[in-house]
Amino acid sequence: NAGVTQTPKFQVLKTGQSMTLQCAQDMNHEYMSWYRQDPGMGLRLIHYSVGAGITDQGEVPNGYNVSRSTTEDFPLRLLSAAPSQTSVYFCASSYSEGAGTEAFFGQGTRLTVV
Amino acid sequence: KNQVEQSPQSLIILEGKNCTLQCNYTVSPFSNLRWYKQDTGRGPVSLTIMTFSENTKSNGRYTATLDADTKQSSLHITASQLSDSASYICVVITGGGNKLTFGTGTQLKVEL
Numbered sequence: 001n002a003g004v005t006q007t008p009k010f011q012v013l014k015t016g017q018s019m020t021l022q023c024a025q026d027m028n029h030e031y032m033s034w035y036r037q038d039p040g041m042g043l044r045l046i047h048y049s050v051g052a053g054i055t056d057q058g059e060v061p062n063g064y065n066v067s068r069s070t071t072e073d074f075p076l077r078l079l080s081a082a083p084s085q086t087s088v089y090f091c092a093s094s095y096s097e098g099a100g101t102e103a104f105f106g107q108g109t110r111l112t113v114v
Numbered sequence: 115k116n117q118v119e120q121s122p123q124s125l126i127i128l129e130g131k132n133c134t135l136q137c138n139y140t141v142s143p144f145s146n147l148r149w150y151k152q153d154t155g156r157g158p159v160s161l162t163i164m165t166f167s168e169n170t171k172s173n174g175r176y177t178a179t180l181d182a183d184t185k186q187s188s189l190h191i192t193a194s195q196l197s198d199s200a201s202y203i204c205v206v207i208t209g210g211g212n213k214l215t216f217g218t219g220t221q222l223k224v225e226l
Contacts, residue, residue: 004157042118042203042216043158090157100146100165103214105157 002026006091006106013081013113021076021109023091029104031097032074033058034066036087037108043090049074050097081113117141118206118217126223131194135220137187137204149178149189150203152219158203161189194224 007022025032033048045058049068063085065077074093078085088110092103118139127133139147146165150158162173164180164187171178175198177190191198204217 040218042218043214044216045214092157100163102148102160102163105159107155107157 004091004093004104004106006089006109008109009107010110011112013078013111015081015083015113017081019078019081021078021089021091021111023074023076023106024072025074025091025093025104026072027093027095027104028071029093029095030071031094031101032068033092033103034064034074034076035090035092036060037090038087046076046089078111083113085111086113087111118204118215120202120204120217120220122220123218124221124223126225127194129194129196129224129226132190132192133194133222135189135191135202135204135222137189137217139185139187139204139206139215139217141206141208141215143208144182144185145207147178147180147187148205148207149176149187150205152201152203154200161202191222194222196224196226198222199224 004025030051034046035043037043044060046064047066049055052071055066088108090108091106094101094103121136148163149161152158161176162171162178175192180187201219201221203219206215
């Protein structure tokens with residue numbers, strides 16, 4: 001079972017470049033989200049989606065865009081990369097946004113902005 | 115401010131020994147609490163979920179406890195194995211469930 005698949009696993013960008021982090025899930029989950037994980041900090045929510053066509057901002061949305069055209073895919077776009085966006089990014093999905101629902105995470109994308 | 119604090123920050127134990135990881139939270143309104151295991155280079159994987167009314171829940175060698183009055187949870191690992199080496203993250207879910215507050219994790223290393 002593939003679960004949540006993120007690509008690429010590693011990426012190096014120059015300041016000002018743009019790129020898209022891909023996330024796909026094959027569990028027919030409605031709820032998907034993007035987090036960033038930085039040293040000494042807990043995962044922080046960037047953007048989330050409760051279903052196709054619906055997205056909303058999380059705790060740290062600045063500098064990122066998302067879209068949700070299908071249930072399966074939830075790409076994260078960096079518009080103009082900055083060194084402060086160097087981080088490990090995780091995509092997660094869950095059946096719903098209900099309190100008892102487990103979030104399944106991808107393997108992460110390690111992004112370095114130089 | 116809603117926070118989840120974990121201790122210790124890191125821990126080294128010998129294989130076969132037990133250990134207990136702590137999680138204190140100020141998040142409200144509380145819905146439930148999950149412990150996740152994150153192996154190096156991987157995403158977090160859920161170990162157990164605790165609801166408000168539950169005090170103890172086990173998953174194999176992992177036992178989680180919750181004291182909702184003192185807002186404390188612990189994760190006890192019995193007879194540790196090398197494969198238990200990972201970061202253990204406490205996550206508190208609030209309200210309807212779409213707000214997750216993550217702790218910074220405890221980095222556990224199990225040695226021979």
